Amino acid sequence: MAVLVTGATGLLGRRVVQQLLETNHEVRVMVRRPGSESVLATPPTDLCYGDVGDPDALAEACRDATAVIHLVAVIRGGPRQFDAINRQGTANVVEAAKAAGSVKRFIHVSALGASDTPRLQYLHSKWQGEQAVVSSGLPYVILRPSLIFGPGDEFTTAVAALVRTMPIVPVIGSGNNRLQPIHVDDVARCITLSVSGNIRGNHTIEIGGPEQLSYNEIVGVVARTLGRKARRINVPVWKMQLPVTLMEKITPRAPINRAMLQLVTLRNVAEPGSVERAFGFRPRPLYGNIDHVRSITAGQAVRINLGLSAGG
Numbered sequence: 001m002a003v004l005v006t007g008a009t010g011l012l013g014r015r016v017v018q019q020l021l022e023t024n025h026e027v028r029v030m031v032r033r034p035g036s037e038s039v040l041a042t043p044p045t046d047l048c049y050g051d052v053g054d055p056d057a058l059a060e061a062c063r064d065a066t067a068v069i070h071l072v073a074v075i076r077g078g079p080r081q082f083d084a085i086n087r088q089g090t091a092n093v094v095e096a097a098k099a100a101g102s103v104k105r106f107i108h109v110s111a112l113g114a115s116d117t118p119r120l121q122y123l124h125s126k127w128q129g130e131q132a133v134v135s136s137g138l139p140y141v142i143l144r145p146s147l148i149f150g151p152g153d154e155f156t157t158a159v160a161a162l163v164r165t166m167p168i169v170p171v172i173g174s175g176n177n178r179l180q181p182i183h184v185d186d187v188a189r190c191i192t193l194s195v196s197g198n199i200r201g202n203h204t205i206e207i208g209g210p211e212q213l214s215y216n217e218i219v220g221v222v223a224r225t226l227g228r229k230a231r232r233i234n235v236p237v238w239k240m241q242l243p244v245t246l247m248e249k250i251t252p253r254a255p256i257n258r259a260m261l262q263l264v265t266l267r268n269v270a271e272p273g274s275v276e277r278a279f280g281f282r283p284r285p286l287y288g289n290i291d292h293v294r295s296i297t298a299g300q301a302v303r304i305n306l307g308l309s310a311g312g
């Protein structure tokens with residue numbers, strides 16, 4: 001009787017699989033392509049392949065599963081991908097979980113700020129995914145994390161690439177909007193605790209780290225970690241529309257795309273202490289837990305800034 005993890009190869013999925021194994025769960029992972037499971041620290045014994053657009057693969061993945069942890073989503077691409085993967089893909093996983101008849105708990109990772117406002121394309125698709133879970137009749141826990149950081153995350157890596165190479169770091173908007181970055185291992189712990197049954201009933205829980213930091217402060221924390229000083233220049237959002245559109249069209253991995261541009265100036269914070277209250281532990285702060293940014297070389301930083309590499 002396994003716990004199925006979708007999106008197991010992602011930033012969060014890799015840590016969720018590891019924590020589940022360390023807490024003696026039977027884990028089944030679903031990955032998209034044969035071979036991509038090699039990113040997992042412990043080779044999975046129960047493995048299946050499939051896309052969230054493939055109902056047959058999902059039926060196979062959910063067979064006899066007692067819990068499903070659904071982590072698949074995309075923030076790259078546009079409305080078509082958001083609809084196919086974040087909304088419809090979630091609905092497909094929910095349907096397969098229901099049809100399996102064995103699933104006692106569905107854990108869905110949404111995003112803080114998930115919204116029924118269609119203009120906010122990514123957040124809207126995450127909200128639509130949530131609706132599929134809420135209306136499924138399955139017992140569920142929906143987690144809405146703020147920004148997730150940790151080894152391999154694209155956000156602190158992108159900021160570090162700018163700090164490492166630019167004499168003046170461009171900040172989109174005022175940079176005063178607050179975020180509540182939460183460590184990937186802390187999000188994974190909330191998920192593992194949700195599986196283990198510490199949370200009863202259906203819940204939608206917003207989670208964030210111990211600090212509500214402005215974007216400017218986050219740039220400062222990254223710079224301090226790199227042992228540098230970051231001078232900043234603020235660039236209005238409207239001035240970034242054209243460069244971001246062009247970069248998204250011509251580079252393989254733009255550090256920011258149009259969907260992200262809609263989000264960078266939004267406030268994105270949970271209630272202070274939300275993780276302590278719901279899960280009984282204190283998440284770790286940003287400063288002191290992003291040493292991975294120190295390993296970015298100048299060459300890698302330039303490639304990240306030019307949209308040639310994710311660098312995560």
Ligand SMILES: NC(=O)c1ccc[n+]([C@@H]2O[C@H](COP(=O)([O-])OP(=O)(O)OC[C@H]3O[C@@H](n4cnc5c(N)ncnc54)[C@H](OP(=O)(O)O)[C@@H]3O)[C@@H](O)[C@H]2O)c1
Pocket residue numbers: 006007008009010011012013031032033036050051052053070071072073074085089109110111112144145146147148149
């Ligand atoms: N990262 C953040 O700051 C953040 C903040 C709030 C909420 N979240 C949410 O947390 C969850 C996990 O995020 P993450 O940062 O771990 O994402 P990620 O690193 O981009 O991983 C996404 C995962 O989804 C898989 N995937 C993508 N499209 C798929 C498809 N069509 N069929 C099957 N699998 C597919 C990817 O597989 P491949 O490896 O094959 O591409 C990968 O395993 C997502 O729901 C995201 O919305 C993330």
